[in-house]
Amino acid sequence: MLRMNAMxxxxxxxxxxxxxxxALMSRDLIECGLGWRYRPDTISRLINDPDTIVLVACEGTxxxxxxxxxxxxxxxxxxxxxxxxxxxxxxxxRRLVVxxxxxxxxxGIISVRLELRADNDAARQFYxxxxxxxxxxxxxxxxxxxxxxxxxxxxxxxxxxxPRWPPPTLRRT
Numbered sequence: 001m002l003r004m005n006a007m008x009x010x011x012x013x014x015x016x017x018x019x020x021x022x023a024l025m026s027r028d029l030i031e032c033g034l035g036w037r038y039r040p041d042t043i044s045r046l047i048n049d050p051d052t053i054v055l056v057a058c059e060g061t062x063x064x065x066x067x068x069x070x071x072x073x074x075x076x077x078x079x080x081x082x083x084x085x086x087x088x089x090x091x092x093x094r095r096l097v098v099x100x101x102x103x104x105x106x107x108g109i110i111s112v113r114l115e116l117r118a119d120n121d122a123a124r125q126f127y128x129x130x131x132x133x134x135x136x137x138x139x140x141x142x143x144x145x146x147x148x149x150x151x152x153x154x155x156x157x158x159x160x161x162x163p164r165w166p167p168p169t170l171r172r173t
Contacts, residue, residue: 014054019044029082057092067096076104078114105155118147
């Protein structure tokens with residue numbers, strides 16, 4: 001297995017032309033055994049969605065990994081993360097997630113959630129190492145057959161009360 005430094009990998013925002021390759025990676029590395037939900041047209045829609053970041057890790061011009069995160073007003077959802085088998089355990093997945101977490105924190109996001117297969121112990125440990133915590137076990141989450149674990153990373157605490165705002169006073173002349 002070829003080992004490399006994750007810093008030799010460049011990260012860039014996905015372009016529409018990346019959709020077929022990212023969809024195949026999703027099918028083969030994430031959705032295997034579940035059917036193919038994230039097809040090229042779905043990935044293309046996510047790339048074009050202004051509330052979604054699709055980030056690609058490249059070795060030269062070749063994609064070796066990618067991540068998709070949807071942003072809401074206060075919460076974000078890490079939808080997909082994949083790194084090609086021969087490039088795993090090199091820090092690429094960590095770089096992708098850290099970049100997205102930093103973007104989310106800059107955007108004022110309170111928390112990031114994700115779901116993963118309950119039997120994927122390596123992924124569970126990967127996310128624990130990034131300070132995600134398990135919050136929910138969901139039996140049959142994937143097509144009624146495969147259980148999932150929901151994990152959460154809190155980026156900041158929400159204010160417990162709205163800041164006080166003094167109403168303007170009218171001056172009479």
